[in-house]
Amino acid sequence: MAVRVEDAVPVEATARSAAPPPGRRRSLRSVVEIVLLAVLLVVMLFPVVWMLETSLKEGRDVYAVPAKLLGFDVTFDHYKDVFVQRGGTGASDLAVSFQNSVLVAGLSTIIATVLGVPAAWAYSRFTLKAKRDQLFFILSTRFMPPVVVVIPIFLMYRDLSLIDTKLGLILIYSAFNLPFTIWMMKGFVDEVPSEYEDAAMLDGYSRFEAFHRFTLPLLVPGIAATAVFALIFSWNEFVFAVFLTSSEEARTAPPAIAGLIGGTTIDWGLVAASAMVFAVPVLLFAFLVRKHLVAGVTLGAVRR
Amino acid sequence: MGEISIEGLQKRFPDGTLAVEHLDLAIGEGELFVMLGPSGCGKTTTLRCIAGLERHTAGHIRIGGDLVDDLRPSERDIAMVFQFYALYPHMTARENIAFPLRAEGLRDADVGDRVAEAARMLRLEGLLDRRPGRLSGGEQQRVALARAMVRHPRAFLMDEPLTNLDAELRADMRAELKHLQQRLGTTMVYVTHDQVEAMALGHRIAIMREGRLEQLGTPLEVYDRPATLFCARFIGSPPMNLVDVELTNGALTGPGGLAIEPPAGLVRGVRLVAGLRPEALDVTDPGAEGTVAGRVVSEEMLGDEVIYVIETGGTDLHVRMPPTTHYGSEAPVGIRHAGGPPPVYDPGTEQVVA
Amino acid sequence: MAAPDSTLQPAAPLSAPPAARRFGWLGDRGLAALFISPALGLLLFLSVFPLLWALYLSFTDYSVTRDVPAQWIWFENYVDLLTSDQVHQRAVTTAVYVIGAVGLQTVLGFTIAYLISRRARGRGLMTTLFLTPMMLSPVVVGLFWKFMLDAQFGVVNSFLNTLGLGSVEWLTNQRLALLSVIVVDTWQWTPFIMLIALAGLTAVPRYLYEAAEIDRASEWFRFRRITLPLVWPLLLIAVLFRAIEAFRLFDLVYILTNGGPGVATETLSFHVYKTAFLGFDTGRASAYGILMVIVVIVMAQLYLRYLNRLQGR
Numbered sequence: 001m002a003v004r005v006e007d008a009v010p011v012e013a014t015a016r017s018a019a020p021p022p023g024r025r026r027s028l029r030s031v032v033e034i035v036l037l038a039v040l041l042v043v044m045l046f047p048v049v050w051m052l053e054t055s056l057k058e059g060r061d062v063y064a065v066p067a068k069l070l071g072f073d074v075t076f077d078h079y080k081d082v083f084v085q086r087g088g089t090g091a092s093d094l095a096v097s098f099q100n101s102v103l104v105a106g107l108s109t110i111i112a113t114v115l116g117v118p119a120a121w122a123y124s125r126f127t128l129k130a131k132r133d134q135l136f137f138i139l140s141t142r143f144m145p146p147v148v149v150v151i152p153i154f155l156m157y158r159d160l161s162l163i164d165t166k167l168g169l170i171l172i173y174s175a176f177n178l179p180f181t182i183w184m185m186k187g188f189v190d191e192v193p194s195e196y197e198d199a200a201m202l203d204g205y206s207r208f209e210a211f212h213r214f215t216l217p218l219l220v221p222g223i224a225a226t227a228v229f230a231l232i233f234s235w236n237e238f239v240f241a242v243f244l245t246s247s248e249e250a251r252t253a254p255p256a257i258a259g260l261i262g263g264t265t266i267d268w269g270l271v272a273a274s275a276m277v278f279a280v281p282v283l284l285f286a287f288l289v290r291k292h293l294v295a296g297v298t299l300g301a302v303r304r
Numbered sequence: 305m306g307e308i309s310i311e312g313l314q315k316r317f318p319d320g321t322l323a324v325e326h327l328d329l330a331i332g333e334g335e336l337f338v339m340l341g342p343s344g345c346g347k348t349t350t351l352r353c354i355a356g357l358e359r360h361t362a363g364h365i366r367i368g369g370d371l372v373d374d375l376r377p378s379e380r381d382i383a384m385v386f387q388f389y390a391l392y393p394h395m396t397a398r399e400n401i402a403f404p405l406r407a408e409g410l411r412d413a414d415v416g417d418r419v420a421e422a423a424r425m426l427r428l429e430g431l432l433d434r435r436p437g438r439l440s441g442g443e444q445q446r447v448a449l450a451r452a453m454v455r456h457p458r459a460f461l462m463d464e465p466l467t468n469l470d471a472e473l474r475a476d477m478r479a480e481l482k483h484l485q486q487r488l489g490t491t492m493v494y495v496t497h498d499q500v501e502a503m504a505l506g507h508r509i510a511i512m513r514e515g516r517l518e519q520l521g522t523p524l525e526v527y528d529r530p531a532t533l534f535c536a537r538f539i540g541s542p543p544m545n546l547v548d549v550e551l552t553n554g555a556l557t558g559p560g561g562l563a564i565e566p567p568a569g570l571v572r573g574v575r576l577v578a579g580l581r582p583e584a585l586d587v588t589d590p591g592a593e594g595t596v597a598g599r600v601v602s603e604e605m606l607g608d609e610v611i612y613v614i615e616t617g618g619t620d621l622h623v624r625m626p627p628t629t630h631y632g633s634e635a636p637v638g639i640r641h642a643g644g645p646p647p648v649y650d651p652g653t654e655q656v657v658a
Numbered sequence: 659m660a661a662p663d664s665t666l667q668p669a670a671p672l673s674a675p676p677a678a679r680r681f682g683w684l685g686d687r688g689l690a691a692l693f694i695s696p697a698l699g700l701l702l703f704l705s706v707f708p709l710l711w712a713l714y715l716s717f718t719d720y721s722v723t724r725d726v727p728a729q730w731i732w733f734e735n736y737v738d739l740l741t742s743d744q745v746h747q748r749a750v751t752t753a754v755y756v757i758g759a760v761g762l763q764t765v766l767g768f769t770i771a772y773l774i775s776r777r778a779r780g781r782g783l784m785t786t787l788f789l790t791p792m793m794l795s796p797v798v799v800g801l802f803w804k805f806m807l808d809a810q811f812g813v814v815n816s817f818l819n820t821l822g823l824g825s826v827e828w829l830t831n832q833r834l835a836l837l838s839v840i841v842v843d844t845w846q847w848t849p850f851i852m853l854i855a856l857a858g859l860t861a862v863p864r865y866l867y868e869a870a871e872i873d874r875a876s877e878w879f880r881f882r883r884i885t886l887p888l889v890w891p892l893l894l895i896a897v898l899f900r901a902i903e904a905f906r907l908f909d910l911v912y913i914l915t916n917g918g919p920g921v922a923t924e925t926l927s928f929h930v931y932k933t934a935f936l937g938f939d940t941g942r943a944s945a946y947g948i949l950m951v952i953v954v955i956v957m958a959q960l961y962l963r964y965l966n967r968l969q970g971r
Binding site for chain 3: 005030033034036037040041043044045047048050051054062063065066067115116118119121122123126128132136138139140141143144145146147148149150151152153154155156171172174175176178179182204205206207208209232235236237238239242243254257258261268271272275278279282283286287290293294297298301302
């Protein structure tokens, strides 16, 4: 189902890099390329670095004109404000929203995985009626504009009293991550030879047990990678969160952070710090699954 | 024009591995020269140095008398056929063959003529509009050959071109390649790990091992008198029997008391190993004249010959017999050496001593 | 002849533990059904059913605030939308945005991928670094850039001022706002194209280039005749994917400009949101949404069909 890079770029043997052979005279061209690459790298990373600096700056430095690149005093006050209620003790609202994010992302990932892995395995092993169409259909649901889906969901949730609840978000995120989980996991299952299960069944195991005892343990790395991506998607999600929750106790981090820029004065230091705290886990997780990034970001459609 | 000379070639990779260590070769004009050896012996690295795809770290390479050490591959007027054919998957066979000509900017009319000529020689008419994905392995190989030929280079470099083909196809393609090279008369440097291929194709064979030349000679020379134990083991199927022998009273005795005609110049008192070709041994009824006692361990009836493994004096010997012979498994037999003086080796230096 | 070893016994037959037959009675079809139904069920409930409900709503004049039951008004919503100048304007804005952003991302992404593929060392590190913008939430990206492009405190204007070029109203100028959104989206999603282009570039086997070099092909010739044709299919997938995603975009516009100034950066998604949640015209918004869904379905079909053709070849 998924496209392997080798199929899209048809080759017979193992790939070797397209880099030019080493050792030739270092040409002008190489220098130009390196400089260009460096410039682009700076452009790509600068905003992140800048926000990091902003989160560490004193209030007046944040608004300094001209902007201060270096030579400012470092303060962790903003980070403190992210977690602790201003002018008092106890968790800040933002901290609560982060907790909610963790809970919602975590549980929805678990549900999506528990439902998605068996389905992916079934799609991989069995020939089913209109299998390809079913899989395409599943993936299509992921492409729906969230703003559109939110309207009826809002009404549905209102009737089911799921508005402004964490459970409501968990459910929608699970549904939202399911197509990705199935597509991505199916690719992993395709790579585990079905001979393992055949051998087990010849030894007297049922198909279910063959899957459970022999294939599933081999799928653990794939499940981990898929789960991480689902976590990232849920963690970063904004539209459903902002429209289906409103109170502090239910809302997740993205709407809470976005809420910081409403109002007359914006505390950019706090915004920067919250954004950094929010972004770091994702970057860490992304680094962990970097081997599967191509598959992950194309929703499992392209595998390397 | 197409002769290639390699002087003191050395290739050391950046990580320190010495792939080729001081190699000297002189390949004649129009010769089909085979470099044979196991993987890692340096044959492919040498070929790539000749092509210019690798930069050798010491020594010189000349093609047609010109020093090519500092020339890029495109400047050496050579063509290469890769192990995986290296056909451009998104182009038709015709476009693949035409590629080098288009790269040089040749006129369309000339391109058409040359492509047709190459296609004719390799019987590719009718397949020219297919993409490589729709061609069989043998057909892809011929397209790769045509692409190499179409430029009329002064030398062909072949990197194990037949390795990826089915066994029976390989035999056919081998004959075709040999015939093609004879017709074109172009120098060809051929790399392979298959000793049958090497024997069948080469005018001369260079056996390499761990970056060094073990032996250089015609197929017959390499077969009859392998220069080292390594070459003795490498050439011939079934492999040459390498047996411990003793020189006593001017006679050479092998396992089980097997009598072997000694070559001249052997020194007494040293340990020796003799190389006995399977066809130089004879299996007959037990007790026949001149034989020693042996026992059949296995018998392979191949239709055109029978290969026996006979155990005598604690050693297993491969013997090649006519197809009409038949001795059952475990049968007692007599075995004798019927050939002339075999090559004898010093097991310590592994070199031939006589 | 060696005597058979009398101490050798045939091994006891291996047998699976009793629990191994669990669910054996299900059979393959039953098992497939058991494994697939919960997933499909959840999807039907929370993905398909809402869309069907939206379809139903689109034929009514339902409003979420009024307590009056909905009236069936057939295609009135659709006609209104398709003939509305406002909708046309948003459609143009969205088209400009999608074409501009995706185009820019593709060129930049491929360039970066090409530059990285030309380096022999440090690829892993560089790739990871370049991927950073993509992994951030659009909310975070929107906030970062809102601050950076701020007319007063933004670091971008600060740089321009030090260079003597004067401040620019990135987010508050009618004509520049959409450009700013395009630039920010490009910043975030160029790594996506880069990642996939790099995968395609590194998959081209080295010997194809070596063969071309021996055949005296110039660098440009090699790029045009080998690199581009072989990477193009994968690139197309990435571009189609990005186009669909860009079309759906909401988060970035909401955070960065809130559709403004005026309606200069209102994409179709944003307009749907306004119609539904600020205008409370649920029925109309549903019709609007359904129209978008139709476009997305067509685009997704193209994407999936192309994906399939790639696999099938």
